Amino acid sequence: MVQAATLPRNEAGIETAVGILKQRFGDRLQTGAAIRAQHGHTTTWIENQSPDAVVFPHSTEDVAQIIRTCGAHKVPVIPFGTGTSLEGHVNAPAGGISVDLTQMNRILAVNTSDLDCIVQPGVTREDLNTHLRDQGLFFPIDPGANASLGGMAATRASGTNAVRYGTMKDNVLSLEAVMPDGQVIRTGHRARKSSAGYDLTRLLIGAEGTLGIITEITLRLQGIPEAITSARCSFPTVDAACQAVMMTIQYGIPVARIELLDQMSVQAANAYSGLDLPETPLLLLEFHGSDSGAAEQAETFGQIAAEFGGVDFTATSTTEERNKLWQARHDMYWASLQLRPGAQGISTDVCVPISRLAECVTAAQDKAQELGLLAPIVGHVGDGNFHTLVLLDMEIATEVSAAEEFVGWLNDLAISMNGTCTGEHGIGQGKRPYLVKELGAATAYMAAIKAALDPDNIMNPGKIL
Numbered sequence: 001m002v003q004a005a006t007l008p009r010n011e012a013g014i015e016t017a018v019g020i021l022k023q024r025f026g027d028r029l030q031t032g033a034a035i036r037a038q039h040g041h042t043t044t045w046i047e048n049q050s051p052d053a054v055v056f057p058h059s060t061e062d063v064a065q066i067i068r069t070c071g072a073h074k075v076p077v078i079p080f081g082t083g084t085s086l087e088g089h090v091n092a093p094a095g096g097i098s099v100d101l102t103q104m105n106r107i108l109a110v111n112t113s114d115l116d117c118i119v120q121p122g123v124t125r126e127d128l129n130t131h132l133r134d135q136g137l138f139f140p141i142d143p144g145a146n147a148s149l150g151g152m153a154a155t156r157a158s159g160t161n162a163v164r165y166g167t168m169k170d171n172v173l174s175l176e177a178v179m180p181d182g183q184v185i186r187t188g189h190r191a192r193k194s195s196a197g198y199d200l201t202r203l204l205i206g207a208e209g210t211l212g213i214i215t216e217i218t219l220r221l222q223g224i225p226e227a228i229t230s231a232r233c234s235f236p237t238v239d240a241a242c243q244a245v246m247m248t249i250q251y252g253i254p255v256a257r258i259e260l261l262d263q264m265s266v267q268a269a270n271a272y273s274g275l276d277l278p279e280t281p282l283l284l285l286e287f288h289g290s291d292s293g294a295a296e297q298a299e300t301f302g303q304i305a306a307e308f309g310g311v312d313f314t315a316t317s318t319t320e321e322r323n324k325l326w327q328a329r330h331d332m333y334w335a336s337l338q339l340r341p342g343a344q345g346i347s348t349d350v351c352v353p354i355s356r357l358a359e360c361v362t363a364a365q366d367k368a369q370e371l372g373l374l375a376p377i378v379g380h381v382g383d384g385n386f387h388t389l390v391l392l393d394m395e396i397a398t399e400v401s402a403a404e405e406f407v408g409w410l411n412d413l414a415i416s417m418n419g420t421c422t423g424e425h426g427i428g429q430g431k432r433p434y435l436v437k438e439l440g441a442a443t444a445y446m447a448a449i450k451a452a453l454d455p456d457n458i459m460n461p462g463k464i465l
Helices: 011-028 033-038 060-072 125-135 149-154 200-204 238-250 263-273 291-307 319-330 332-337 354-370 397-416 432-439 442-453
Strands: 053-055 077-080 097-100 107-111 116-119 172-178 184-186 213-220 227-234 255-261 282-289 311-316 344-351 377-380 385-392
Touching: 011 053, 011 060, 011 097, 033 053, 060 077, 060 097, 060 172, 060 213, 077 149, 077 213, 107 125, 116 125, 125 149, 149 213, 172 200, 227 291, 227 319, 238 255, 238 282, 238 291, 238 354, 255 263, 263 319, 263 332, 263 377, 282 291, 282 319, 291 311, 319 332, 332 344, 332 385, 344 397, 354 377, 354 385, 354 397, 385 397, 397 432, 432 442
Parallel strands: 053 097, 077 097
Antiparallel strands: 107 116, 116 213, 172 184, 172 213, 227 282, 227 311, 255 282, 255 377, 344 385, 377 385
């Protein structure tokens, strides 16, 4: 594992706070080693830093009491959703209390006329969409994992549909949150727009729990499209596939999803999901609209793809066939692990302007090969975001060192292209060194906001800054 920085522990304060919270929450506060380790672990290569206790609130007032108690004794508070984050977001480098929000999982209201809903943070995106289905609505942000909506807001999550529907920051109307002093605030209401004061909603979205804990979310919803057409097309090179993506975006085709799998990823998908795709770079697409509109969009893309050597173009509106393709895409993490049985997969992401996408992806492939790393690439290339999954044996020091070099090099490359070191995974612990490189003096103003709102640094310390 990659060593994570530790912070000074407040042993006396932690002992006192755990005792008080145990009296208040009883069996809803757990201190067993296994559950503490679970709440310090995510799908990352950063070492596990377990909290001292895990507490399960049921309400906003429960969260407020936890934060007031921890604030009074200067004890860290680490929010926990489903544990699918990738950059050490839920680690406890100074110990403290993990606030597991999974039992705050009620859908409080669905306003079909206004296309919005209000949910608690522990509701997962799959649960919400299951609830909405018979009302003809859906929530479009799809990061792949069945993440909690609170965690998705806290990390400013994205996903396969972002090219059409945006990211979490575009789909949250307002939040309720408990701030570091234990005060409950609401950042807005259900109006579609507002010019009332500072945009605290978007300040908290992407703050990764460092400024407060989200306890309610008001979300935009979308009507389920009349028709959905999926398409796939194979290309001779990654560069050709990326050029087709750029042309598609420039033509203004309202594509809902456009995903890239490099040759190695296609090989993994064929083996794991029982597909028979040509083992060359592949684009998967989805078009939403009317029957004629979605079909026309797919046809136009097919013509663009042909200009860049695209072959085996296939479009389908059959639900079973569409689901099979997209399930294979969502299973890419597990499929890629089969390329090297027993290896650990280290996922990292960057995002660049679409005009630099082909160059960045190709350079990443070349660098991985130079370092002797197996690193399949997939990406939400419609907005310039892609992921590499480095497969390595964590017991081999030279491999770990090469992987660290690769991740650092890729972050620096994206930043040099006027991109970002993370398009959707967030900063957490893993990408802290690159935030200053990317934003420079702006990080000092982030630190000033953090210090003003959380002077004792109890809210998810050691993350972002």
